[in-house]
Amino acid sequence: xxxxxxxxxxxxxxxxxxxxxxxxxxxxxxxxxxxxxxxxxxxxxxxxxxxxxxxxxxxxxxxxxxxxxxx
Numbered sequence: 001x002x003x004x005x006x007x008x009x010x011x012x013x014x015x016x017x018x019x020x021x022x023x024x025x026x027x028x029x030x031x032x033x034x035x036x037x038x039x040x041x042x043x044x045x046x047x048x049x050x051x052x053x054x055x056x057x058x059x060x061x062x063x064x065x066x067x068x069x070x071x
Contacts, residue, residue, distance in 0.1 A: 007036040007053055010044040014053055017060045 006012045011024040012034065021031035024042045034040075036057075046053075
């Protein structure tokens with residue numbers, strides 16, 4: 001079972017490897033920034049999108065590590 005955190009929420013959009021924005025209210029600008037581990041009562045399960053997001057984060061971290069080791 002997924003944890004009810006922003007990273008697994010339908011309203012969350014990734015911005016970088018540490019945070020994203022909550023788009024629960026479309027049209028409101030700017031969207032509120034959230035960390036991946038933040039929680040709120042408007043959480044909705046994003047299903048398979050959670051695994052796509054975690055894969056994207058892992059690939060970005062691996063690329064950053066590769067850049068550090070081989071400048």
